[in-house]
Amino acid sequence: MPDSILIEGLTRYYNGFLALDNLSLRVKWNEDVALLGPNGAGKTTALKILCGLMRPSSGKAYLAGIDVMAERERAISNVGAILETPEFYPFLTPDETLRYLGRLRGMDGHKLDNRIREVLKLLRLEEWVNVKIEKFSRGMKQRLALAQAMLHDPPILILDEPSLGLDPRGMVEIRDILKEARKKKTVFFASHLLTEVEQICKKVAIIDRGKLRAYDDIARLKKKYRSFERAYLKLTEGAI
Amino acid sequence: MSEFEKLKVVTKYEFLKQFRRKRFYGALAITVLAVVLTIGLYKGLDLPGRMGIRDSPEFFAMLVTSMSSMAILGAVFFAGDAIASEFERKTGYILFPNPVKRITLVVGKYIACVVATAIIIIIAYLISAGALLGFYQQVPGGILGSMAIALMLACSVISMAFVFSSVFKGGMGATIATLLTYMVIFSVISGVLSFAGYDPWFLPNRAGDAVTATYGITFEQAFGGMSAGAHMGGPMFSSPDPTLSFFVLLGYTVVFLPISIWLAKRKEMI
Numbered sequence: 460m461p462d463s464i465l466i467e468g469l470t471r472y473y474n475g476f477l478a479l480d481n482l483s484l485r486v487k488w489n490e491d492v493a494l495l496g497p498n499g500a501g502k503t504t505a506l507k508i509l510c511g512l513m514r515p516s517s518g519k520a521y522l523a524g525i526d527v528m529a530e531r532e533r534a535i536s537n538v539g540a541i542l543e544t545p546e547f548y549p550f551l552t553p554d555e556t557l558r559y560l561g562r563l564r565g566m567d568g569h570k571l572d573n574r575i576r577e578v579l580k581l582l583r584l585e586e587w588v589n590v591k592i593e594k595f596s597r598g599m600k601q602r603l604a605l606a607q608a609m610l611h612d613p614p615i616l617i618l619d620e621p622s623l624g625l626d627p628r629g630m631v632e633i634r635d636i637l638k639e640a641r642k643k644k645t646v647f648f649a650s651h652l653l654t655e656v657e658q659i660c661k662k663v664a665i666i667d668r669g670k671l672r673a674y675d676d677i678a679r680l681k682k683k684y685r686s687f688e689r690a691y692l693k694l695t696e697g698a699i
Numbered sequence: 700m701s702e703f704e705k706l707k708v709v710t711k712y713e714f715l716k717q718f719r720r721k722r723f724y725g726a727l728a729i730t731v732l733a734v735v736l737t738i739g740l741y742k743g744l745d746l747p748g749r750m751g752i753r754d755s756p757e758f759f760a761m762l763v764t765s766m767s768s769m770a771i772l773g774a775v776f777f778a779g780d781a782i783a784s785e786f787e788r789k790t791g792y793i794l795f796p797n798p799v800k801r802i803t804l805v806v807g808k809y810i811a812c813v814v815a816t817a818i819i820i821i822i823a824y825l826i827s828a829g830a831l832l833g834f835y836q837q838v839p840g841g842i843l844g845s846m847a848i849a850l851m852l853a854c855s856v857i858s859m860a861f862v863f864s865s866v867f868k869g870g871m872g873a874t875i876a877t878l879l880t881y882m883v884i885f886s887v888i889s890g891v892l893s894f895a896g897y898d899p900w901f902l903p904n905r906a907g908d909a910v911t912a913t914y915g916i917t918f919e920q921a922f923g924g925m926s927a928g929a930h931m932g933g934p935m936f937s938s939p940d941p942t943l944s945f946f947v948l949l950g951y952t953v954v955f956l957p958i959s960i961w962l963a964k965r966k967e968m969i
Contacts, residue, residue, distance in 0.1 A: 473969070507968060512795055512796065532800060542792045544789065544792075546788050546790050550716060556793075562708040563705055563708055563798070564797060565798075
């Protein structure tokens with residue numbers, strides 16, 4: 460069985476600036492892995508390449524064994540994603556937005572109706588189902604972003620700062636949802652919040668200036684560096 | 700799910716987005732106002748009498764339906780940010796990570812823009828036809844040809860706007876670039892060629908003038924009493940050929956749309 464996510468030697472330049480430097484990672488099925496690193500480390504770039512929004516300068520990325528660059532649509536059908544700070548069409552409602560995305564992902568009829576109800580209930584947005592998104596706060600949009608990522612019940616979740624913009628209650632709720640999701644799914648998410656990473660994941664990939672500095676169990680890193688925080692600081696020394 | 704099914708979904712929701720925006724109703728209101736004002740001024744000022752021309756449904760239709768090209772402005776505003784806004788407003792982060800080809804998204808957006816513009820154009824022509832029936836109890840057959848050219852003009856302008864929308868980072872830049880290209884650059888080239896005695900039949904603005912050339916009245920007949928100046932005249936005051944103009948506009952559509960698809964496919968969410 461192919462790996463859930465496989466990254467092989469990903470390198471990406473932005474006008475001469477090296478954002479990803481030969482990054483390689485292997486994430487097994489139902490593993491929960493955090494991509495941790497300081498601002499500008501290359502986390503979002505890696506996730507964008509994985510989701511086919513960007514091409515690497517060199518290297519390969521596979522989702523469920525499918526080459527993202529060669530068969531983007533087939534590869535991406537296994538994924539639910541939140542990237543950067545997503546925005547929604549302000550003049551559509553959550554119901555219309557989820558219906559649109561669900562239809563693009565091949566869902567329809569009662570299955571889609573039921574799933575929309577389920578994810579909106581899970582993300583506590585059921586009262587806002589027919590309100591135009593232009594009236595939503597940042598936190599509500601983030602909840603809707605997670606709802607759309609989980610809509611088609613994908614085996615792989617790729618999430619960039621999933622709790623960004625949420626209030627403390629929202630952060631706890633999202634963490635609980637992700638903890639539940641990781642029992643059946645691969646959760647691969649980028650963050651720079653050590654506490655969040657520790658609570659959601661068992662394994663962490665620490666990157667800095669585009670390079671992989673460590674890829675190990677959090678427990679093992681804690682043991683080696685005496686604390687997770689010290690491990691992070693040591694491995695990202697010199698970062699801004 | 701086939702890509703054609705996905706195209707239908709994209710078109711449906713892009714169309715819904717167009718309908719939810721104020722700019723659709725703004726473009727509709729401006730076009731209707733322009734047509735109604737032209738009708739009112741034509742009759743109120745007795746335009747044919749002042750120009751020394753015999754009033755006829757063809758001459759009336761020629762002037763009134765020329766206002767339908769106002770809808771082209773609407774087309775530019777619908778299309779200018781169709782692709783660019785996905786990047787500028789970051790909605791692409793929700794739309795693009797889906798199992799749907801970029802070509803499907805662009806074509807779906809294109810169809811939605813064309814349909815939204817077509818609705819405005821058709822309403823403008825229906826008002827013109829209603830006025831013709833009311834004043835003259837007849838509608839010249841040329842109105843259908845005029846509408847066909849207006850619709851093709853909209854298709855070509857939207858294609859051009861899509862090219863700019865695929866290149867520019869912002870929707871406003873793409874909209875302004877399209878308007879400048881169409882209304883300034885092409886007009887200047889067209890004017891220069893006309894002064895030199897060449898008919899710029901291959902330019903979209905000249906071809907678009909054919910919306911008034913389907914009624915069997917030439918520009919020379921309609922505006923024969925007006926002076927063209929020392930070096931003007933010739934192509935500037937001749938009617939463009941409607942059939943040729945239709946195919947010129949079709950050509951622009953067929954060339955620009957694939958270019959915009961190719962550019963949109965290459966554009967990255969950085």
